[in-house]
Amino acid sequence: MKKQRGQGVVHIKNLFTKYSTTLHAPQKTIIQAFINTVKDTLGRVIQPEQCSYTPHTQILTITASGILKTEILLKKKEILKAMSYVLGARNIPKEIL
Numbered sequence: 636m637k638k639q640r641g642q643g644v645v646h647i648k649n650l651f652t653k654y655s656t657t658l659h660a661p662q663k664t665i666i667q668a669f670i671n672t673v674k675d676t677l678g679r680v681i682q683p684e685q686c687s688y689t690p691h692t693q694i695l696t697i698t699a700s701g702i703l704k705t706e707i708l709l710k711k712k713e714i715l716k717a718m719s720y721v722l723g724a725r726n727i728p729k730e731i732l
Contacts, residue, residue: 660726662688665718669695669728672717677706688728695728707731 666686673681685699697704707714711731718727 660722662690665690665695665722665726665728668718668721669714672714672721673707676710676714676717679703679706693727693729695731697731 663683665688666683669686669688670681670683673679681697681699681703685697687696687698688694689696697707699707708731714731715727
């Protein structure tokens with residue numbers, strides 16, 4: 636039986652459950668979290684222009700120097716784990732290239 640309007644109290648936390656399961660973090664937020672994580676993990680600074688993120692495929696691409704890119708790829712698991720603390724497990728990139 637369908638609940639009619641105005642009957643019973645609906646908790647605020649239940650109002651947004653539909654949106655929290657379907658929405659993803661925006662591209663700029665993920666790139667900024669990646670830059671901050673690399674700075675904290677490796678002590679190296681990356682410019683936002685050196686990163687691109689495709690939300691549909693969840694792939695983060697780096698166009699930095701070869702040495703920096705190799706360092707990032709060697710510590711990829713550590714960087715993704717640190718990003719999951721900031722963004723949540725659903726919003727981290729699946730792959731870093």
